[in-house]
Amino acid sequence: MEHAHTSHTGNAVAQGTQRRVLVVEDDATIVEAISARLRAEGFLVQTASDGPAAVDAAEAWQPDLMVLDVMLPGFDGLEVCRRVQAQRPVPVLMLTARDDETDMLVGLGVGADDYMTKPFSMRELVARVHVLLRRVERAALAAVTPRSGILRLGELEIDHAQRRVRVRNDDVHLTPTEFDLLVCLANTPRAVLSREQLLAEVWDWADASGTRTVDSHIKALRRKIGAERIRTVHGVGYALETPAP
Numbered sequence: 212m213e214h215a216h217t218s219h220t221g222n223a224v225a226q227g228t229q230r231r232v233l234v235v236e237d238d239a240t241i242v243e244a245i246s247a248r249l250r251a252e253g254f255l256v257q258t259a260s261d262g263p264a265a266v267d268a269a270e271a272w273q274p275d276l277m278v279l280d281v282m283l284p285g286f287d288g289l290e291v292c293r294r295v296q297a298q299r300p301v302p303v304l305m306l307t308a309r310d311d312e313t314d315m316l317v318g319l320g321v322g323a324d325d326y327m328t329k330p331f332s333m334r335e336l337v338a339r340v341h342v343l344l345r346r347v348e349r350a351a352l353a354a355v356t357p358r359s360g361i362l363r364l365g366e367l368e369i370d371h372a373q374r375r376v377r378v379r380n381d382d383v384h385l386t387p388t389e390f391d392l393l394v395c396l397a398n399t400p401r402a403v404l405s406r407e408q409l410l411a412e413v414w415d416w417a418d419a420s421g422t423r424t425v426d427s428h429i430k431a432l433r434r435k436i437g438a439e440r441i442r443t444v445h446g447v448g449y450a451l452e453t454p455a456p
Contacts, residue, residue: 229255229453231276232255259282261284279303300322304325305327324388
């Protein structure tokens with residue numbers, strides 16, 4: 212089993228605000244490229260090249276974010292994600308070699324927040340890392356100054372303060388991204404929001420190339436809260452259905 216390696220960047224200021232990113236990938240060339248780029252951005256980077264090493268590193272090092280490949284020796288990235296999220300929630304950007312909807316949905320189901328299909332540009336990877344970390348900061352801020360009250364739409368209940376969702380009084384486990392997406396739709400129930408609007412609101416992502424990410428998260432959300440609650444408007448976007456008044 213390969214051990215995790217810690218790398219402290221020389222040009223980044225060693226300060227408390229430096230974010231830690233754990234890069235889990237068994238291709239040495241890709242690891243080096245991602246690590247070098249993230250260090251250049253001022254992140255502290257640690258790497259692991261198999262499933263067991265990744266879980267150990269996440270527990271020992273407590274990263275702020277993980278960049279996680281699906282295909283790994285030992286056990287795969289989906290299992291890594293499942294085990295790490297069970298210990299402590301951490302934003303995960305998943306890398307997949309196959310442009311496979313099933314892979315992506317399973318990844319989102321075990322707690323990944325976003326995914327990228329190889330090959331990808333380093334610029335886009337860095338942008339997505341920043342987006343995920345900004346969302347965590349926003350969520351932390353919202354927890355300190357929560358919106359009061361619980362939003363009830365029929366049998367769907369959204370508790371902003373606790374970031375909890377219930378359907379027919381049963382708790383539904385949503386990832387941070389799924390929760391933000393649901394809240395975005397619930398803020399204007401029945402109104403159709405375009406994929407581009409949802410990308411901008413939920414992901415801070417202005418590039419239309421990310422619309423597949425929206426579709427996959429909507430699919431995952433439907434599985435959890437009920438497919439009938441989210442209406443697809445073909446060629447436009449999505450709307451949250453509410454019971455007739």
